[in-house]
Amino acid sequence: MQEITRITLETDMDLVLVHKRIMKLGELAELSLASQTTFATAVSEVSRHVLEYGYNAVLILAVSTDIKEPEQYLIAKVLDGNLNLTEKINENLVYARRLVDRFSLECGDKGLEIMLEYRIPGIQKIHSSKIRKWISSFSMELPASPYDEIKRKNRQLQELAERLKESETQYREVTNALPLMIFSVNYEGKVIYANSWMKSFTGYDIQELNDSKWRPVIRKELFTSAWEYWQLHRITNRPLKKELELKSHVTQEYIWHLLSLAPIVSENGETTHWIGSLVDIHAQKVMEQALRDNKELHETKLLLEEKIKELNRSNQELEQFAYAASHDLQEPLRKIVYYSDYLSRYYIEEIDEKGKLYFNNMIGASQRMTQLIHDLLNFSTIYRDNLHLVKTDMNALAEEAMNDLEIAIKAKSVHIDVAPLPMLSVYPMQMRQLFHNLLSNAIKFSDEQRPPEVKVYATMEGKQIQLIFEDNGVGFEEKYLDKMFSLFQRLHSREKYAGTGIGLAMCKKIADLHNGFITASSEPGRGAKFILTLPLVA
């Protein structure tokens, strides 16, 4: 069926309208005046009953369009929301039933549906174009009465409101579904409206955000400046774009957002409020930061490399200087030693006792200085240039060092126990020097209380090997550990133990040279343990 028009049934006045409309429809369908009246009377009766007992009733006027049916009918369909209406009106519709060609009454979920049909005479089918004309003639129809006019306007308004509501709902749904904050704020910066994402992200509703002035979601240190910025900006009446961090209530992390605000200006030129958005730009910011960091890192690396180069250069210069200086210092010293040796040999009897003492002191001093320069010269020649790693038997190195120290070992009756040591890739001459220095120290600092014993052994520590030199000598206090390995640092007076303070510094330098390190542990009177750790080189 094709609807032509509809009339809501609200007051008695509507019954007049019903009658008029049906008469008109009948006329359009070329029914005789009698037929028009008959149909109108039947529908009016139904309408009257529905109006009396029903609820939210509406009358739909239509024309049947089923092409299979040989005949066409005018249809009047009354819908009513009152489910209990049936019993009350059933008896009262006897008259109406008789007046129309077909009558049906059905009760559905939504309510009552009464259909009255009146056959259109003639064999000519009513074309759809004709039906369209009928529809428009009803919608264009001049109001039948002031009541009709009001009713019609009212209906139009309601329709508009409906459409507006629908459109707004749609808009709201769309904005709420977006993962960005859309909102409006007034001059004070108070949020007037916001889509649901604002609460989803911050965890606070508009009221809470306005009350707290956004304090819980803005970084503490930027809170004051952010609001000052707004106060300065709002008088300009210009759009605003600013990047800021907002705390996500889900992750409790600060996420970078782009704030965009634009003033809404009324007809008289005043800014009524501002509308804006907050968009998550965190990924972009993180990317920017990563790029910046990368650049800084690269610059720092270059700077560092430059510094290392400088350091190496200055180190090398220092070594060359030490070598040249000790070489040149040695020359006049050799003369002092030579002449004092000569004088003591041939003229010592010609000077008195005090002179002899002083003379011997002078010889001692010049000999110490000779040793010092000799050690310094050795120390300054330890650098990686022109050196090659050689797979070397550590036991052989220990043997050689012990041979060099044979006199001292015999003099103090030192027992040295060297466990089987591995073959290692080392700089042999330097490593022999290290063995020599450590063994020499162990002998030198032996304790008179007990027969001196020295143990040399190796242990594996992951990918490193440790060579350990353990003695039962006088030991040292561990607070001097750092000092001990520095150049010219001595823990004992010269009277007690001779030495230049270079031996352990040299060991440290040799350990460094092998990319290893040396340390020691001890307690005074309990012996000392020197530990050389070397990386395993294939």
Place this chain on the structure above:
Amino acid sequence: MKNIVKILLADDDMEDRFIMQDAFAAINLSEVPLLVEDGEKALEYLADTHASAGVMPSLVVLDLNMPRLSGTQTLRELKSKDAYKDIPVIIFSSSLNVIEMHECKQLGALSYMVKPFTYEEYLLSAQHFYDFCLKKHSFPEFNSLINNFK
């Protein structure tokens, strides 16, 4: 017999020359050493002696650090001349490093000696130089010296 052995010593240090002369004198060999003050003088002496068909030295002892012509430069010059390239050369220095040792060895020096610290040692050195000329003493070769170098 003694008089035909000559040892040419080049050293810029006057005291060292004096000490050396003294040491040779102490062992009654004061005619043996020919002391010159640098490399140039040493080469000049060799050239003159060669030209006048005099007695060429049996041994040349060179200090390393000398002005104008250093020990190694003198050594290079000396070994490039057929007339004296067969004269043995001993480097006599207060100290030297492995690189200098390798250089001297490569240039054809026979051996190297560290200058002594005592009078006794000087006497011994003088005696060794002389004995070497009479083939009664031999100096350690460079290879073993380099290996012993610490």
